Amino acid sequence: IAGITQAPTSQILAAGRRMTLRCTQDMRHNAMYWYRQDLGLGLRLIHYSNTAGTTGKGEVPDGYSVSRANTDDFPLTLASAVPSQTSVYFCASRMNRENNSPLHFGNGTRLTVT
Amino acid sequence: KNQVEQSPQSLIILEGKNCTLQCNYTVSPFSNLRWYKQDTGRGPVSLTIMTFSENTKSNGRYTATLDADTKQSSLHITASQLSDSASYICVVTWDTDKLIFGTGTRLQVFP
Numbered sequence: 769i770a771g772i773t774q775a776p777t778s779q780i781l782a783a784g785r786r787m788t789l790r791c792t793q794d795m796r797h798n799a800m801y802w803y804r805q806d807l808g809l810g811l812r813l814i815h816y817s818n819t820a821g822t823t824g825k826g827e828v829p830d831g832y833s834v835s836r837a838n839t840d841d842f843p844l845t846l847a848s849a850v851p852s853q854t855s856v857y858f859c860a861s862r863m864n865r866e867n868n869s870p871l872h873f874g875n876g877t878r879l880t881v882t
Numbered sequence: 883k884n885q886v887e888q889s890p891q892s893l894i895i896l897e898g899k900n901c902t903l904q905c906n907y908t909v910s911p912f913s914n915l916r917w918y919k920q921d922t923g924r925g926p927v928s929l930t931i932m933t934f935s936e937n938t939k940s941n942g943r944y945t946a947t948l949d950a951d952t953k954q955s956s957l958h959i960t961a962s963q964l965s966d967s968a969s970y971i972c973v974v975t976w977d978t979d980k981l982i983f984g985t986g987t988r989l990q991v992f993p
Binding site for chain 1: 886913914916918923924925926927928931933971973975978979981982983984985986
């Protein structure tokens, strides 16, 4: 079934450790996004990529980095995790950033930083 | 400041009843408004999109409305089912490609 795959599903991480959240899509979408979802807050954009080879900063980029080496993969890296990065992380994609197509989301990675 | 506000924050209804969720936005320039359904432990899934010229659109038991003058949208669910229990998120696109997410309404349907 076409869609977005995120891994891992959940993770407990010690503060100060490095962690990469994986995201792969098989829909050949150009635009990809990383969001975090916290209780009482709407989904907030961390980083985005409008096409392979390009990335941009979203609303809450500090402490995170991304890369987009190809169309399908968009990993999110926490270089040195802090407790405030405890959240549920969603990867999403859509065909292009300008059109009206919906975002397709993965099922999220629940990250706890202790 | 561009904002999207949803109400109520949470709602409990009995199976078979109708309900209406609200979304108010202060976004300019407006491109479109989309409603998503998010089941527990899953990513959001698009239900419907409303563009500036559309007033009403239905998707099965879900009917969305848009009043571009008052900058309000509603999502009406008819004859609710247990599977409707989820969070419903209003997302407004502005300036062609920028998205603002509401905080969602958590709906619980009980038998």
